[in-house]
Amino acid sequence: MRVVTGGQMRDLDRAAMEEYGIPGLVLMENAGLAVVQVVRQLLGDVAGKRVAVFAGKGNNGGDGLVVARHLFNAGAEVKVLLLARPEEITGDAAVNLAIWQKMGQPVYPVVRGEDLNAVRLFLVGAHAVVDAIFGTGFKGAAREPAAGVIDAINASGKPVVAVDIPSGVEADTGQVHGPCVRATHTVTFALPKLGLVQEPGRSHVGELHVADISIPSFLLENGAPGRYLVTEKMVRDWLPPRPAWAHKGSCGRVLVVAGSRGMTGAACLAALGAARAGAGLVTLAVPAELQDVVAVKLTEIMTVGLPGTGEGTLARSARNEILDLVEKADVLAIGPGLSRHLETVALIRELLPAVRVPCVIDADGLNALAGDVQILSRISAPAIITPHEGEMARLLGCPPGEISSRRLKVAEEAAGNWGVVTLLKGAATLIACPGGTTYINPTGNPGLATGGSGDVLTGVIAGLLAQGMDAPRAAAAGAYLHGLAGDMAAREKGMRGFLAGDILELLPEAMARVECTCA
Ligand SMILES: NC(=O)C1=CN([C@@H]2O[C@H](COP(=O)(O)OP(=O)(O)OC[C@H]3O[C@@H](n4cnc5c(N)ncnc54)[C@H](O)[C@@H]3O)[C@@H](O)[C@H]2O)[C@@H](O)CC1
Ligand SMILES: [K+]
CATH class of the missing domain: 3.40.1190.20 (Ribokinase)
Structure with a gap:
């Protein structure tokens, strides 16, 4: 199975969108649905279960908002904790944020140090956590407030499903330079990223799921020289x-x-x-x-x-x-x-x-x-x-x-x-x-x-x-x-x-x- 960098994945996403006309929102919807499937495996019937979805300001956060919507529709009690001000969210993620808000659902912005107390409180009652803080766009060490949130997630001991990659792992290298989510499951999209199969990132992944998000298969496995996970x-x-x-x-x-x-x-x-x-x-x-x-x-x-x-x-x-x-x-x-x-x-x-x-x-x-x-x-x-x-x-x-x-x-x-x-x-x-x-x-x-x-x-x-x-x-x-x-x-x-x-x-x-x- 081919393994890619964040940049290679972006190129594949772009090719799917521009050459094959698959809208970015469709890719994001499929990504979110794949995560929901794993949350369901983890929790069984999600009705009445409390799920904390942490969403960052990029497209990884957009995926998280899709997850929130589907879990809510299935009867779960979902809290969306947004690591940005709503007005900072753009593109497909903003579309999903708007849908969530039109459904009458609140978002809880986590932007200041004192917001962390509310985060810890949410985590105490949660059955599961969805980590959609950072995806392939992350580099370096997480800054506040994300750093504090990641520490709180890890300290909670709750099962964590990471969206695409555990937040804090660099997608291209697997390097971890600061606080990093320790996931129980990671649902990565289309192809594994290099950071998921190399240490120390690999130790943060938990069980790895590789989910189809409808990118044409011949774009993914073209037999060209590249990096491959041995299967x-x-x-x-x-x-x-x-x-x-x-x-x-x-x-x-x-x-x-x-x-x-x-x-x-x-x-x-x-x-x-x-x-x-x-x-x-x-x-x-x-x-x-x-x-x-x-x-x-x-x-x-x-x-x-x-x-x-x-x-x-x-x-x-x-x-x-x-x-x-x-x-x-x-x-x-x-x-x-x-x-x-x-x-x-x-x-x-x-x-x-x-x-x-x-x-x-x-x-x-x-x-x-x-x-x-x-x-x-x-x-x-x-x-x-x-x-x-x-x-x-x-x-x-x-x-x-x-x-x-x-x-x-x-x-x-x-x-x-x-x-x-x-x-x-x-x-x-x-x-x-x-x-x-x-x-x-x-x-x-x-x-x-x-x-x-x-x-x-x-x-x-x-x-x-x-x-x-x-x-x-x-x-x-x-x-x-x-x-x-x-x-x-x-x-x-x-x-x-x-x-x-x-x-x-x-x-x-x-x-x-x-x-x-x-x-
Ligand atoms: N069309 C697409 O490109 C698709 C993208 N998808 C999702 O989008 C993700 C990639 O989205 P983005 O490129 O928006 O990136 P991310 O969602 O990973 O967001 C990166 C954000 O984090 C910030 N950031 C980076 N390093 C930081 C640090 N050290 N401390 C604090 N903030 C930091 C960046 O400024 C940026 O705002 C993928 O991982 C995947 O989850 C999926 O929705 C599938 C389709
Ligand atoms: K993530």
């Missing part, structure tokens, strides 16, 4: 079929180059991730002194010992042996637990430009490139990098704190500049592709912040690549399935304590769920 259906459609005549040689061979003394777990988890994702054959190559250790840990994975340094890391002299192994593989996954030993760093830097199969580069495979990141542009095969924010900061040579507020921009610039699929881990994981498409992954939970989780992801992506998926889809589907397995682990074992091994255990079930569910 279960997309992953199902992408997963390569496994034909009846499949044999292990036809399901892809993955070579995992990973591990160092003290970091054998990372190597094993990556190898198992590839196998669990369905790769036919997986070979794990580690420094020779570790081969016996990993061979004991792994039953289904083949192991190879490579020349090592005195510190138990891969030696520079391993280059040719690795390239020979790569020749026999369909995919290379490199990086988990390799260490930052100078010789190993040199090996990685020399090796990558010579690789001719699709590869996934993670962890120390990426750390090795810090300071010489242009090596990525010299990889001739499709490549996927999977940094977390710290690794990305190292690659870019900037402080780690500078990534989190502009994750989307960072990932998209990296993909464009380096010509590699860039999977930036975190909530939500982003997969930016050199072709201009970015996928946003909705699955996963904070429990995934556990050692080894990223190594499993590297393996899963490599396993999907080996089965014939292209790099963007393998990365996006890998993130989706890995997050889904994490969500299942959280449900089964509790979010705080599940381990990377639990993600591995649940991957087959996550894939089965995606493959079997009907559209």
Whole structure:
């Protein structure tokens, strides 16, 4: 499903109105009706229920006035609290305000500090709150009186249905710079906005509903490069079929180059991730002194010992042996637990430009490139990098704190500049592709912040690549399935304590769920 900025949504609204003649009032009416539907789901019969509708001075407030009218007609006791003077309301919102007033219904302006007492009083008796204060036109931090109203709504503990976006979230970034409504439900119109699927905005959304407001569907999903939320259906459609005549040689061979003394777990988890994702054959190559250790840990994975340094890391002299192994593989996954030993760093830097199969580069495979990141542009095969924010900061040579507020921009610039699929881990994981498409992954939970989780992801992506998926889809589907397995682990074992091994255990079930569910 496509995800848009506020500006892109305005363009779509405008196209619907100007090119197709759909009046703005019709869009606003449909928007309001969609919100009413969710309020009805929440309250059941609305007759006699008290609903506080907070309306701002823009079109989001206009939507709120439509909601108020329909709830009133259904018998609800509706209070409209207007965060503006009535004369400040213009356009379609003013039409809906006039209708409301002609129906003999009052509006309660909230424009001064002392009006907040009345707001708190209304909230005490309310069964539900409709937040139509700010929509896609909001930027920065809410000023008074909206700031105080938002705090009062949150303090009330009442269920809140946000109109289009919780007030206080910036639609384009998900940034929250001041007071922000914590919604139980958000009804967004036509397409999700970027701010609804990126933190910290995402945590304010509650249950997300995407409502049709009659914008022609071909305007919304035109298949052009853009930002897309990964859905279960997309992953199902992408997963390569496994034909009846499949044999292990036809399901892809993955070579995992990973591990160092003290970091054998990372190597094993990556190898198992590839196998669990369905790769036919997986070979794990580690420094020779570790081969016996990993061979004991792994039953289904083949192991190879490579020349090592005195510190138990891969030696520079391993280059040719690795390239020979790569020749026999369909995919290379490199990086988990390799260490930052100078010789190993040199090996990685020399090796990558010579690789001719699709590869996934993670962890120390990426750390090795810090300071010489242009090596990525010299990889001739499709490549996927999977940094977390710290690794990305190292690659870019900037402080780690500078990534989190502009994750989307960072990932998209990296993909464009380096010509590699860039999977930036975190909530939500982003997969930016050199072709201009970015996928946003909705699955996963904070429990995934556990050692080894990223190594499993590297393996899963490599396993999907080996089965014939292209790099963007393998990365996006890998993130989706890995997050889904994490969500299942959280449900089964509790979010705080599940381990990377639990993600591995649940991957087959996550894939089965995606493959079997009907559209
Ligand atoms: N035809 C359309 O464009 C449609 C728009 N719709 C609704 O309209 C919304 C967008 O409407 P608008 O563009 O009027 O914008 P908003 O309704 O989001 O209103 C923005 C208002 O808030 C003010 N504002 C911005 N930042 C502020 C801050 N930090 N503190 C205090 N005030 C601030 C602005 O000056 C502006 O008056 C959508 O979110 C959606 O709910 C829907 O009715 C569907 C159709
Ligand atoms: K809102």
